[in-house]
Amino acid sequence: MTALLRYQTGLLLRSQRWLAPMLLYAAVLGVGVTMGEPVLGALGVTAAALLPVTAWSVRICLTHEPPAARSVVAAAAGRGRAHLAALLTGTGLSALVGVVAVLVVTAFSDRRGVTALAASTTGLLAALACALTGAAVGALASRPFVPAPGWSLAALVLGSLLALVTTGSPAKHAVTALITGARTLTATPPWLACAAAVVLAAAVAFCACRASARLE
Template identity: 50%
Template sequence: MTALLRYQAALLVRSHRWLPPLLLYGAFLGIGVQTGQPILDSLGYAAAALLPVAAWLVRVGVTQEPAAARDCAAAAVGPGRAHLASVLTGLGAALVLGTAGTLFVAAVSDPHTADHRQEVPVPEATVAGLLAAVACALLGTAVGALCNRPLLRRPGWAIPSTMLAALLVSVAGASPANAAVSGLVDGSHSGAVPMPLLPLALTGAAAAGATALACVLSSRRS
């Protein structure tokens, strides 16, 4: 699996298809995060912005190989393992972006509540922001795994489905990613720093289930 991940990561870096998601995430942060804003509000915004970016990066990961190269990899290690490596590569790229974005936001934000009356501990807030970012990246990975090949092979269906699903799971009240982000925003008003452990567990289960389904179908449809 390590060799597969290195292979997929090298493909991603050389293809430069990571650049549009990176620019999108940078645009989100540039528009929504400003120096001196309350730290928990800004961390929540940065985490939420990562969800569609993660879905996009997973789409890049599962579609970047030419068909002939994909068939060779599937013949060598099995289509399920090959597909798993492509999904994990997209998730890994999203986690790198999310970590960098969270650390940047923590560095430029004001460590106080929204009313600027209560101080917020930066280390705890940063950890909470990282956990929320991971939760959003995991749910974005689930979206990317379910809305692209092998379930949806045609770009005309896959791309709008990915965009719509990412939007829905970002704003739905029952979404664990929404819960993680809302917890940070609520903490910005109360002064308490929430650790989104339950949303993280739920999004992890969703990502694992969606990826497992995609890998099984990849094996059957190869």
């Protein structure tokens, strides 16, 4: 698996397709987060914006490999393992960027009434919940479930929106906890939402890898 992750990471970085979702994330934060605003509200924007960015990154990793190279990798390591490596690469890149964003936003926002440790912990858990939920959306909106590029993009946008507004979504629960905390000046780490996002992402990854091995 280590070799597959290195291969997928190198492929992603050389393709430079990661620039588009990362620039989108930077633009959203630049517009939606103001230096000196209450930290929990700023972290809510930071976490919410990470969901569609992760979904997009995962879709890129699942579709950027040439068919011939995909067949060679699948023959050597198995389609399920190759699919999982692509999922982990897209998720890991976005999660890493999200961690950096949370720490920067925490450092430059107004932390009155909230300690830096409490704010960063809450923000990191919310960002992880949103990243994992976004990874699930990206996996469901890509091959082998939605192989057509046009329908895949439409499913990605719609799925990201629903994941942010649907009751019961781990991402919505995590972002709501931050928004509520910004009003009450209380940092409540969304442990339950994060755990639910882990279960959701693991279940979707398992189904996607199984489907890839059978359908492709």
